[in-house]
Amino acid sequence: MLIHRSKRALILAVALLTITLTLSGCGKSSDSGTIVEGKVNVITSFYPIYEFAKAIGGEEANVINLLPTGVEPHDWTPRSQDILNASKAQLFLYNGAGLEGWVPNFLKGLGGDKEVQTVEVSQGIDLIEADGDDGHGHGEESESNSGHEGEEADHHVDPHTWVSPKSAIVMAENIKNNYIEVDPAHEATYEARYQELIGQLQALDAKFTEQLSALPNKEIVVSHQAFGYLCRDYGLTQHAIMGLSPEAEPRAQDLVALSKMVKEEGIRYIFFEELVSDKLAKTLASEAGVETLVLNPVEGLTKNQAQAGDNYFTLMEKNLQNLIQALQ
Structure with missing residues (x-):
């Protein structure tokens, strides 16, 4: 009975996410700046x-x-x-x-x-x-x-x-x-x-290489399949909620299998990112009884990050610290 309830919750989450992505997919205009002569x-x-x-x-x-x-x-x-x-x-x-x-x-x-x-x-x-x-x-x-x-x-x-x-x-x-x-x-x-x-x-x-190689665990669960190069270069394995099937949107059975893997492998955190919906990551974390952390693909800055003076290096440093916390 608990398994059926979990599956129903995950199916509902997939449906809600599809609606959310459809509504949010409209592009916004950029503030492109102007051409400067002499540069x-x-x-x-x-x-x-x-x-x-x-x-x-x-x-x-x-x-x-x-x-x-x-x-x-x-x-x-x-x-x-x-x-x-x-x-x-x-x-x-x-x-x-x-x-x-x-x-x-x-x-x-x-x-x-x-x-x-x-x-x-x-x-x-x-x-x-x-x-x-x-x-x-x-x-x-x-x-x-x-x-x-x-x-x-x-x-x-x-x-x-x-x-x-x-x-x-x-x-x-x-x-x-x-x-x-x-x-x-x-x-x-x-x-x-x-x-x-x-x-x-x-x-x-060098910092990523040294600090990640010393950690006992190597598997991460992420919301978006965006960390393949990071994982390849530093000896990690990613399991992604998004991008698990050719249909692009995750299927309920994929999420159920991923939840089972999280429990069996003792994974303690599900990673989400800040520029896309975190609903599925939090649904999976709740069902698996684990916590969530940010792993930023550095595709862009939020307004708060821009105001705080964040950049590629500060965001990647935060990624490293969150990876260390999750993989200890």
Whole structure:
């Protein structure tokens, strides 16, 4: 009887989440900023790339992020002003690997005579094929001028490269190289800022490696299948609520099986993220008798995080501390 009640509760939770995601899927407009003459104008597709581009570009660059604060990147589409700004910029930096399903049409909107250099910053990373699409268009085919040609929806490439500091190091180098390509006169300053950023990323990488390797437990349960690169690079295994089935939305039987696994493996925390609904994570945690913690995929800042001065590094440090708490 208890099992049947649990299943009914999980089925209801799946239905409610589907309605919530449908209602919240409408994209919001971005506050895109303006093009500045005399600087390298850079358009970035979402937050982590924006932060790295700002750090490397410094005073020589005017970096405009397309996504506004508090918006989850999978639920967003560009507006006409974004295309206009990009057509006047020198660099358009996007993650690729299927994250931004709107990019092919965006690039077509720039016109054939565009001067902007488009860069897929995940190029060179050993990409992971996910178990299934997560319902956010992650299976979209990469742009033909990228280094990941032919990766169509059936492959379900995991686009969340930046969540691992090891991958972020590759992304930062791609950004630096393209700054130098469009503005070779300032190569030395771009290189110096890049070395500073790389030093921070390498220190973060070393900290994750040292502290996670010492923990006795290695399995985490997350709300969104966004931590594949983090897990691969630091010896962890993720079990995701979202993305467990090809239908994108989790099925009740998947959640029941996951709840059973949580109990059997002695997992003490279910991780959720702040830019998407936490309802299923909390439902699963309640049913399994465990607690919840934040594990941030760093896809963007909430308004409170922006006001508090958070950035990629502070959020990743918080992730590390929460992983240590959960895996001790």
